[in-house]
Amino acid sequence: DTEVTQTPKHLVMGMTNKKSLKCEQHMGHRAMYWYKQKAKKPPELMFVYSYEKLSINESVPSRFSPECPNSSLLNLHLHALQPEDSALYLCASSQGGAGYEQYFGPGTRLTVT
């Protein structure tokens, strides 16, 4: 099973709303990632969790708050977003270490109105 699942598939939210994106993997991977992808651009790394601890934060605004409840789950809490935050949000996981490979979920298409 090389599947990473993400919910919801689509999300529309106002600038005053609070919402969460969810990601799950059952491959026993110990590293999980959040990426943001704008149209026709490559994914941009936001956060990396390794062994359930935040190891990389790419200077992401505090209106994005990641959470890793356990090794299989990764959440991204959203609050007071801006229209420019509209994008495809991708979750990925990997075993970690040299030569590893990242497996991506299908993404959540987020629109901020």
Place this chain on the structure above:
Amino acid sequence: TQLLEQSPQFLSIQEGENLTVYCNSSSVFSSLQWYRQEPGEGPVLLVTVVTGGEVKKLKRLTFQFGDARKDSSLHITAAQPGDTGLYLCAGLGGYQKVTFGTGTKLQVIP
């Protein structure tokens, strides 16, 4: 900052033609992955190359990692409409950090 430049940015070809996509950097990567992404979906891993000079074949796709592990290429033989998508290379550099290339959007016309 590690950068990966892909060329060409866009490619529109007829079914049956051959093509090559390049991924270049001034930085050394311990491994490099190639992904294909369709609109609104996540990238799907195609291959990982680890050894300098390594060549891997996946049906009509041939991947090569440069001897110095700074560049890579993807060659597609007899392209088909199902090959249409955004092709991304991604290099593994520092601790668990992957740098994505700028992307190549391929359209194969039937």
